Structures are given as C-alpha cells and as structure tokens.
Amino acid sequence: MNGRLLLLPFLALLLVACDQRSSNDPPTYGVAGTVTSAIGVAVDSDANDPGAPLETNDIPSVAQQLPNPALVGGFVSRSAIGHGRFADQGDRTDVYQATLASGQAITLFISDHDPADPYAVDLDLEIYDTADINIDTRPVAYSISATSGTERVRVPKSGNYYIFVRSIRGASNYLLSIGQPATMTAKEEPPFVPGEIVVRFRETNAPMRAAAAPELFAASTGLVHERGAPGQPILFTLGNAAQLRAASANDESATERLKQETIEMVRALRKHPDVETADLNYIRRPTAIPDDEHYPLQWNLPLINLPQAWEVTTMPNGDARQVIVAVVDTGVFLAHPDLGPNLLDTGYDFISNPSIAGDGDGIDSNPDDPGDSATPGGSSFHGTHVAGIIGALTNNGTGVSGTTWGTGTRIMPVRVLGRGGGTTYDIIQGIRYAAGLSNDSGTVPPQRADIINLSLGGPGFSMTEQAEYNAVREAGVIVVAAAGNENSNLPSYPAAYDGVISVSAVTPNRQRAPYSNFGPTVDVAAPGGNTAADGDGDGYPDGVLSTLADDTSATRKPVYSFAQGTSMATPHVAGVAAIMKALDPTLDPDRFTTLLETGKLTVDLGAPGKDELFGYGLIDALKAVENIDISLPPVLAIDQAGPLDFGPFIEQLIFTARNAGGGEFTLIEASDDADWLQVDPPSIAGNTGTFTATVDRSRLVDGLYRATISLSTDTAASLSIPVTLQVGQIHEKGNTGHLYLILVEPATMKTVRTTQAENVNGSYRYRFDGVPSGHYYVVAGSDLDDDGEICDPGEACGGYPTIERLQAIDVQGETAGIDFGTNFNIVLQALNEAETGTARRGFSRITDD
Amino acid sequence: MTDKRLTVLLLLTLLAALAPLSAAPAGGGMPAVELLDSGVQCTPANDQPEAVLIDDRQRLQRFASRLRGTILSPSSPRLPAIDFERQRVLYISAGKRPTAGYSLTLDEPPFTLDRETAVLHLRLNTPPPERMVAAVVTHPCILVQIPAQGYSAIEIRGLGQVLELPSR
Numbered sequence A: 001m002n003g004r005l006l007l008l009p010f011l012a013l014l015l016v017a018c019d020q021r022s023s024n025d026p027p028t029y030g031v032a033g034t035v036t037s038a039i040g041v042a043v044d045s046d047a048n049d050p051g052a053p054l055e056t057n058d059i060p061s062v063a064q065q066l067p068n069p070a071l072v073g074g075f076v077s078r079s080a081i082g083h084g085r086f087a088d089q090g091d092r093t094d095v096y097q098a099t100l101a102s103g104q105a106i107t108l109f110i111s112d113h114d115p116a117d118p119y120a121v122d123l124d125l126e127i128y129d130t131a132d133i134n135i136d137t138r139p140v141a142y143s144i145s146a147t148s149g150t151e152r153v154r155v156p157k158s159g160n161y162y163i164f165v166r167s168i169r170g171a172s173n174y175l176l177s178i179g180q181p182a183t184m185t186a187k188e189e190p191p192f193v194p195g196e197i198v199v200r201f202r203e204t205n206a207p208m209r210a211a212a213a214p215e216l217f218a219a220s221t222g223l224v225h226e227r228g229a230p231g232q233p234i235l236f237t238l239g240n241a242a243q244l245r246a247a248s249a250n251d252e253s254a255t256e257r258l259k260q261e262t263i264e265m266v267r268a269l270r271k272h273p274d275v276e277t278a279d280l281n282y283i284r285r286p287t288a289i290p291d292d293e294h295y296p297l298q299w300n301l302p303l304i305n306l307p308q309a310w311e312v313t314t315m316p317n318g319d320a321r322q323v324i325v326a327v328v329d330t331g332v333f334l335a336h337p338d339l340g341p342n343l344l345d346t347g348y349d350f351i352s353n354p355s356i357a358g359d360g361d362g363i364d365s366n367p368d369d370p371g372d373s374a375t376p377g378g379s380s381f382h383g384t385h386v387a388g389i390i391g392a393l394t395n396n397g398t399g400v401s402g403t404t405w406g407t408g409t410r411i412m413p414v415r416v417l418g419r420g421g422g423t424t425y426d427i428i429q430g431i432r433y434a435a436g437l438s439n440d441s442g443t444v445p446p447q448r449a450d451i452i453n454l455s456l457g458g459p460g461f462s463m464t465e466q467a468e469y470n471a472v473r474e475a476g477v478i479v480v481a482a483a484g485n486e487n488s489n490l491p492s493y494p495a496a497y498d499g500v501i502s503v504s505a506v507t508p509n510r511q512r513a514p515y516s517n518f519g520p521t522v523d524v525a526a527p528g529g530n531t532a533a534d535g536d537g538d539g540y541p542d543g544v545l546s547t548l549a550d551d552t553s554a555t556r557k558p559v560y561s562f563a564q565g566t567s568m569a570t571p572h573v574a575g576v577a578a579i580m581k582a583l584d585p586t587l588d589p590d591r592f593t594t595l596l597e598t599g600k601l602t603v604d605l606g607a608p609g610k611d612e613l614f615g616y617g618l619i620d621a622l623k624a625v626e627n628i629d630i631s632l633p634p635v636l637a638i639d640q641a642g643p644l645d646f647g648p649f650i651e652q653l654i655f656t657a658r659n660a661g662g663g664e665f666t667l668i669e670a671s672d673d674a675d676w677l678q679v680d681p682p683s684i685a686g687n688t689g690t691f692t693a694t695v696d697r698s699r700l701v702d703g704l705y706r707a708t709i710s711l712s713t714d715t716a717a718s719l720s721i722p723v724t725l726q727v728g729q730i731h732e733k734g735n736t737g738h739l740y741l742i743l744v745e746p747a748t749m750k751t752v753r754t755t756q757a758e759n760v761n762g763s764y765r766y767r768f769d770g771v772p773s774g775h776y777y778v779v780a781g782s783d784l785d786d787d788g789e790i791c792d793p794g795e796a797c798g799g800y801p802t803i804e805r806l807q808a809i810d811v812q813g814e815t816a817g818i819d820f821g822t823n824f825n826i827v828l829q830a831l832n833e834a835e836t837g838t839a840r841r842g843f844s845r846i847t848d849d
Numbered sequence B: 001m002t003d004k005r006l007t008v009l010l011l012l013t014l015l016a017a018l019a020p021l022s023a024a025p026a027g028g029g030m031p032a033v034e035l036l037d038s039g040v041q042c043t044p045a046n047d048q049p050e051a052v053l054i055d056d057r058q059r060l061q062r063f064a065s066r067l068r069g070t071i072l073s074p075s076s077p078r079l080p081a082i083d084f085e086r087q088r089v090l091y092i093s094a095g096k097r098p099t100a101g102y103s104l105t106l107d108e109p110p111f112t113l114d115r116e117t118a119v120l121h122l123r124l125n126t127p128p129p130e131r132m133v134a135a136v137v138t139h140p141c142i143l144v145q146i147p148a149q150g151y152s153a154i155e156i157r158g159l160g161q162v163l164e165l166p167s168r
Helices: A003-024 A213-221 A242-246 A254-269 A306-312 A382-391 A425-432 A463-474 A568-581 A589-597 A621-625 A829-836 B003-021 B055-068
Strands: A027-038 A041-043 A070-077 A093-101 A103-110 A124-127 A142-144 A150-154 A159-169 A169-180 A190-202 A223-227 A234-238 A276-283 A323-329 A409-415 A451-454 A478-482 A501-506 A524-527 A542-549 A557-563 A636-638 A652-659 A666-670 A677-679 A684-685 A688-695 A704-712 A720-727 A739-745 A750-757 A763-772 A774-781 A795-800 A807-813 A820-822 B034-039 B052-054 B087-091 B103-116 B117-125 B143-147 B153-157 B161-166
Touching: A003 B153, A027 A739, A027 A807, A070 A093, A093 A169, A103 A124, A124 A150, A124 A169, A124 A463, A142 A150, A159 A652, A190 A254, A190 A763, A213 A223, A213 A234, A223 A795, A234 A254, A254 A276, A306 A568, A306 A621, A323 A425, A323 A568, A382 A409, A382 A478, A382 A557, A382 A568, A409 A568, A425 A463, A451 A568, A463 A478, A463 A688, A478 A568, A478 A589, A501 A589, A501 A677, A501 B087, A524 A568, A568 A621, A666 A677, A666 A820, A677 A704, A684 B117, A688 A704, A739 A763, A739 A820, A750 A763, A750 A774, A774 A820, B034 B103, B052 B161, B055 B087, B055 B143, B087 B117, B087 B153, B103 B143
Parallel strands: A027 A820, A041 A070, A323 A409, A323 A451, A451 A478, A478 A501, A501 A524, B117 B153
Antiparallel strands: A027 A763, A070 A169, A093 A159, A103 A150, A103 A169, A124 A142, A124 A159, A190 A234, A190 A276, A223 A234, A542 A557, A636 A652, A652 A688, A666 A704, A677 A688, A684 A688, A704 A720, A739 A750, A739 A774, A774 A795, A774 A807, A795 A820, B034 B143, B052 B087, B087 B143, B103 B117, B153 B161
C-alpha cells in the first residue's frame, strides 16, 4: 500500500465536512461576462502593476508598437516608489513606435498632475525619427513644460517615429493620445514672476491678526509686502534682495534658484493657518486667433507672439486713432479684396521715368501696381505682399491675417519701384511725401504716415540720402528697412543709415535665414521665411504667406503667395510699431529705439544683447504691447493655447476663461456652431468662468470635424475658440491591459469580490465564484500605478452597463452575460478635480474582508 | 550593299540634315523655338541654375506648375499643345537671386547648332546696379519650346555658367 491510498479516508472526511458547512451557509453563485476593450486603445507594457504581463519598453530597441490613431494608458516613475514592479527602481522612460502623419498631434495627459502643486510631477514628451536615432540625436519635436498637466507635440513630417514618455520628476499614470491632425500650438510652461507670490488671507474674526496686517505677516515669514490690502489679493516678494537683483539682471542660474525658492515658499504658505490661497504670480498670455482661412499657414505671426498682442489690440473701446504705415514699394494692387478697406486713397506714384513706371506716365496720384515686368507672370507685385503682412483684412473669414489686426492701421501705398527697381531720387520723394514733407508732387497727404516700411535696398551710401532719412525721423516717422538678402555683412541702404531700423530675417525655427544679411547695422530680426524648406510639414514652403497679384493672364488676379526675404521680415517690425503707436499715440522714433535697445521689444537671439545676426533679437509683439504704458480695459482670454482638441476619443473638455486685462466683466454667453457640440453654461467665480464642452459622436461618420465656440461678455471683446473632433476609422482591436474586475456593494461602495482577466483579441472573459445573492455593481479597470485602486486617472475603466451610469445586478442564481466595455476616458480629470472638487479617484481592487 | 557602305550613306544623310541648322539659327521647317512661359517666384529644386529637358506632357505639367509654385492654390497652368514627336520643352531656372528685378528671356538668336550640340542662348536680365530693388528672394525660370531632333546634346548659355544636357 502506498502513501496516496492512506490519504483517501482523510480526503473523504474533509469533503463531507465541507458539504456540511456549505449546507449551513447562504447559497452562492457565479457571475460571468465579457469585457470588451475600446478599439484603438493600448496599454504600457511595463506598468507598475506586478500582476500585469511585463515587456520592457525602456529603450528604442524594445519600443512598443502602437497603432495610429491610438490612446495609450501608461505609467512612469523617476525613481523607486516602494511598491509594485518598480518598488526598488524607477521606470523613467516608456518608448513607443508608430507611423505618424504630418500634422498629427501627440498629446500626453499627465494623470497625477496637481494644479495646486504643479511641480510635484513632471513628465515630458519627445518624438524621434526612427531612421536617425543615436546617443546624440535631438528630438524632432518635444514638449517639456515643467508645470503643465499636458504635453503636446505636432508631427513635423510623415514617417516612423519613436515616442518617448519620460518622468522628470515624480511618478504618474499617463494617457498618450495619438492621431489628432488638428493644428496645435505648443504649450509653454506657464511663466511666473520669480520672487513674487500672491496671497489671499482667510476671513477672520480677529481683525488684528495677519489678515489685517500684511506687514506683520511679511515680517513673520521673511517676505516683503509689495501691494494690496486685506480683502484683496496681496502681492509679496521674497526677502532675498540680492537674488532678486541677480534675477532681474538676466542671470539664468539666479533666476532658476529664485523660481525654486518661490515655489517652495508658496507650498509653505499654503499650510499657514491665516492663508486662504497662495499662488505664483503667473504671467498670463491670452490669445486671440483670427478666423482667416489661411491663418494656420502663417507660422510667422505666432512666432512673434502676435495672437497674445492681438488680445489687447482687438479689445473693444480701444483707441480708435488711425495709424498709418506707408509702404514705399512697387505700389499695391489696389483691387485685392483682402486689402481694399485698409488701403488709404492718399497714396502716390513717384516713379518719374515712364519706362521704369510701366504705366505710361511719370509721377501721378495713382499708386496702383501695374507690375514691374513687361512679361506676363514676370512681375513681383512686391508691394502688395508687403502691404498684406502689415494690413491684410483680418478675422474676415478669408485670406490671410495681417499683423495690425484691431488697431485701425491703414496702408498708404507709395510707388517708387518699377521695372528693374527704382532710383534713390524717386524713393526720397516717396518718403518725403509719406512723412508730410515737401516733394515733387506739390502736395502732401492729409495725414502723414507714422511708420514707413522700406522693403528695398541697394549698396550705395549717400550723404544726401542720410540727410533725408534724418529729416523724416525728425518729423516723427519711424522708418524700418530691409537688411538685404545677399548673405553678406556689407551694408545695404537705406537700412544701414543712421536712424533707420534695419531688419534681418529668421526662419520658422528662429535661425538666421540663409540669405539674410548681417553685420553691425542690423537692429532687429523678424520672420523672413525659407521657401526651400517645409519644416512644419504642412505641405507648403516655409515662406511668409501674404497677398499678391497674378498677371499670368491678361488681367491681374488677387492671389496669396509665399515669399522669402528681409522684405518680408521688415513689415513685421513695421506692424509691431503700428500696434504700439495705436496703443500709445505719443510713441516716437526715439522712444521706439530706446525700447528696442533695452530689450523691451525683442526676444534675444544669438549672443546676449545686440549681435550682428539678429540685432537686439527677434521682434516680439507681446513684449512690445506689455512695454507700452497703457491702461488696459477688460480682456477676455482662455488659458488653452490652440484649439480645443477632442481627438478621436475625448468626450468632454473643461476650459477656463478669465479677465486678462483690467477692470471687470461678467461672462454672459457661450455659443457654438455645431450640432455635435454642446457648451454648458459656465460656473462663474469673479472674473473667471469655467466651461464644460461635450461632444456627441453618435451621429457622425468618420472624419475630422471643426467648430467654433464663441464667448462674449458685457464689456470685453468676444473670443472665438476653435474646436476639433475626430471620428476615427479604426481597425485595430483594443487592449486596455491587465484588468481587475470587482463587485461593489452599492450601499457602501465597498469592494466585496475581485478577480482578474487578461486581454484576448480585444476582450476579457471573467467569472466571479461564490457570490452571495444580492445587488452588486460590476466594475473593471487597470491599476497601472499599483496603488490598489482601479479607474484612477490614466487607468482603464469600465462598468456595467457603463461606468457613467452603473446599474446594480441582482444575483439570485447563476448570472451570466454581464458584458460591458472599458476605455481610457479622457476628461481632464486633474483640472476637473481642481475646478470642481468632484472627481472620484477610483475603486479599490482589494476586498475589505 | 555592304555594311560599310550603309554606314557611310547614313552619315551623309545625317550631315545633310544637320547642315542647314549648323549654318543658321533654327527655323524654317523646324519647330519654332519659343518662350512658352516665365516666372520669377518659381519653386526651386535648389538654389543653383538648372535645366530639365521635358519630353512628355506629364512632366510638362509638373514643371509648368513650378512657375507659380509659391502661389497658394494656383489655377492649373494652361499648357500649350506640344507635339513631343517633333518638339521638346526646356525648363530652365536661373537659381536663387537676392532681389526682384531678375528675369530670363531668349537672346538673339535664341537657338543655334554647334556640330551636334544645340545651343540655347538666354539672357539673364539683372537690375541696373544703380537702382534700388525690392529685397525679396526670387527664382526666375522659363519654359522654352525647342526642336526634338537634330542634335545629341544641349547647351544653355547666358546664366553665368553653361548648363549641359543630353538630348534625351
């Protein structure tokens, strides 16, 4: 007899005992069903959940393949987090590989981002060309905000890419969304003033406490009270005067240290019993996006922060004073519909030689450009292009946008260039006329120009010319001229004359344009373009797009065309000068020069300070507006840069509108122009309104949809927010990763049973055994961060019949067919929590017993 | 007839055909040398002068579109009727030029034969040195119709450098 036979009597007794116990307990049953992954979703193959399958994806050679479009749930950690798969070491990087299309947006939603403590977690997003990756390779696009809850890049060109998700600080779940072909504007780290903190004290019954005495509070905390009184936000600065001085002197390391100290102080103040709120003093950058058809191709305008400046210029009740920019050039095609109303009828034609003029006569009062070539199709219509950059009709739903939107700027066309160019004598006559000085026409315009744009030049210096430009400047006219396109440091005139602002050209990536002249006479840089490249992958050359005429046929036709040159850069500077003049009519050439030379109008490029490539740097419309001393009326702005992009999966987004100017307003209305979009009435707190936008894809066929949300207020300008939506045609089966299924008791929301399931061809079969009769919610979700809760932000989640509307099942016997779906639902949950305090975090995957 | 005799006869026939072209500019019964179209903001393939011999309508369409390549949504170029059995089209770009005022035209005579090499004579018009000019980068280019036969190579002169092309 062997040992096994000896066990049989014992096993028989055990079975009897079990049977006797179960006959005394309430009956239990099985609950079963199938969970289906949403299509197009995938999961990080090395999440922190030790129960999930593991395939490392830390480096490109083991990159995880993704479909396109896709929504991926994942987890990264900078260092060991003490539990789960990465208890002892971090999982710093997840690398994915996908074939991406030009223009697609890749968005990283950082699930554990906390707006109240934005520096606790920082994840970055980078993409690399798979054909060009080694230790020295730089990403082709990246988004590395230190404090944002989202990172977003746009794919520059169609191709195969590695997508890197990196943890820079902390640990977090994330959602990676691929496949939204909308044009996006990269979000920058929210800037704040180093060393400054805005505090609001608690309402208190003890009026002599800190709430009533900011100075006492400052003394006790080491801060300095700057402005504000109890009952209002109060501005404090850190007491470290030496660091403040160093930071203001553009010492980068001192600035960075001061930023960190400021953040630490904010964290400390939030724990102070007298403090209701403590925040960084953010520098808000509102944006106004015009609705012109070709605006998305005008990379040159956001490059110099015009949308932010336009938020000021397009405000209601602005100064209606007319600013005039004289375009001294080939004349202008006066019939171009995108220019017409912005053209003054006080222009003039100063070409004295009929053979150069090509219009049959000498000087006359008609600055219309007949073309500068006798050959059809051979004319440049250069002045028309320049005029459009300054003053194309903007926000009229068609054509291009001009730099001076909202300012009342008008163009004075002055014709001096014809076939083969123009003479200095004629040009002098043109600038004298524009400046209201005596000239060969025997007349002057009823209102002189404030700014003269000279997108022209030549090599010869002349004392006579210098004297004329001195006279024009003394008349109060700002003169801006092109540095030339010879890729040379030889001076080009009139740009190189004293008193004339000389403009070099940059490409979309802020590099000196390969043709641009340089040298000591260059004062400032501006977008000039590079038509030989398509760096942004929009399918068009990276030239500057503006108005033009096409005379290929017998008649001139209005068109839009890309061009490159310091000719194109110059009107950007003239346009910014016009914006400044519109906001402050006292602006004169000397003050413009002073502001330029003190870095108030530019973002410094190249060597610090003035250099020979970029002068004082790239012209910046926002800095120009900020440094004009004006009293701002209320300005409606949203924090979102670029469109509200629902992509292929997002159903709801929340955005906040606020007053970025002075005074007050009441948000009164939000509307939209699409039946698949709904914007709920806002919740308003002071000058801030929080809106919830929801989309309904159920009646839409596959495709990309666009709409506009319009906000209007009682006192500030209305604001249009573009909305994009993708209804995807997706063939891949989804995978929401390793799932935990739980039964939840509805009354207590306690988890009473758990099981697990793995994805098989997009679905999960599950079964709970031993379930007592009763009512239960059935929920499924992943636990990527291994915190014991499923359905956290960034984790898969589903429930019967839907997670949004759970219904309890009634278990009175064997129960099958409890089928439902899981997905990664992107509501901006961190924002939602911060704004409403209502978001739930998840369900425990651990039973309480 | 021996092979040697046949070769000699063919050579004589070829010389007879080429002789009028060698002596005078192309013309007479030959297809006309004609400037078909020109532009100043042509889409550049590179910054250097270039020439391309076009022998089918599809390529003609492609290169004709370069003449208005910087215009957003240009209307389709109106292509001339070209008999590619008898004619070829040359696309010639003057390369990148720093300002307006540059253009390409046919010189006089426009087309000669130098032995078996067809020579297209162009003029690159430049802005007079004393003039002020618009500071926009330009890429002048033209489309020129030439005969299809009667030469084994093509030279293009007048661009500051000589461009050479095989006849096909």
